[in-house]
Amino acid sequence: MYRIGICDDQPEVLEKIKALTEETCRKLFQASEITLYTHSSTLFYDIEEGKQFDMFLLDIEMPDINGMELAGRIRKLQPEAIIIFITAHTRYAVKSFELSIFRYIPKEEADICLPAALEDGFRLLKLQQDVSYVIETARKVQRIPYRDILYICKEQKNSVFILKEEEIKVRKPLGQVEKELKGDDFLMIERGYIVNLYHVMKMDGSQLVLRNGEKLPVGGTRMREVKEKISRFWRNSL
Template sequence: MIQIAICDDSEVSLQNLNQAVTDILKSNHELAEITLYRESKFLNYDINEGHFYDLILTDIQMPHIDGMELAANIRKHLPNSLIIFITAHSKYALDAFELSIFRYIDKETIPKKLPLAIADALKMIHLQEDQYYLLSYNRMHRKIVLKDILYIQREGKNSIFYLANQDTLKERKSLVPIMESLNSSDFIFIDRGIIVNLIHIVCIRDTTIELDNGHFILASIPRMKELKFQLQKLWRDSL
């Protein structure tokens, strides 16, 4: 299900946006969970804590944390989320462009421009769906871009995701269903307890695998033949 956040310090504007987005979703036959925020600091906190949103609609001028600062933090934690600025202050348009804002809508043009912006956002979100893994842990849901996963290792009852940005995330799930959910030929078991992303391998020496971030992991001998075959195929196809 698509996750949407709407943030506006005006309760009237917040509810109006919520109703407008709900109506647009219905007209596009889309299911989505919408979370409303009256204070930008709470949305900022949730994003820092790992909450994921496919689409975020926010005002710019707000107390505590303004929309520009909020968008910068979103870009840090959720680089692939789409942001729509809805505001009455056009002077921020250039800065919004520099933050890769998906759309910039003046409040006076909401009836005309919002339906088109939401429809375009939905198309982009669906195009990206196969590029993500949806991780769930302790009622937290987070989408991870597949190419950002270095490897996944089983530790006790949890599986640990090692990411390219040096973050680690865990999920209380075994590796087999994770592998099925990844549904990508870029991933392969190199041991009973490790799945590696082939695109991050730069070298293999005996059973030691070097990744492009400088990390080294070990593969089991029985897995080496298939690993080398799949890696050669990936490299050959990418030439």
């Protein structure tokens, strides 16, 4: 079951989005728990109190905390959650790239676009749960979901997996690790670093800034390739 939070300060719009979401979940045979909010401050209070969501459907123009600010706060507390903006204001579309927004849907097109966005969102959530890298050391075998890997760096003859709350050292060349990683989420940005593009917030000159504030170097010969692949990754995520 996926937990979905919907926030819009207009009750009639909120009910419409809820109905579309429930109908889509029924068609996809996807169990869900939907919580409605007319005040973004109430939603954020619940998040601060520990309520977890897998997906958020947010308006942008709201009176207490606007959707852009709310999304930024959500990213800090629940970085894996999928955020979909449903709004009448298209001027925020470019800004939404920085917040890794999954979809940006005009309200007048919600009937057409929201069901497809929800289906893609559920598919991504399942992929995040299923795809993982298996680490074998002398003492243990560990399955690590891709979403938990921030980046991997070289340390002499080892590859060090930098996770959210720990580091795991593996006796394996970084080049071999790169070949074993599946999909397009990971990118070698410099001879000693492989980054998980999901955690990249921006490219600032010759550095990548991650969600947790860490900065990683980008090799001079790779800058154009890195920039293009990040842009493509973000476009495909919207």
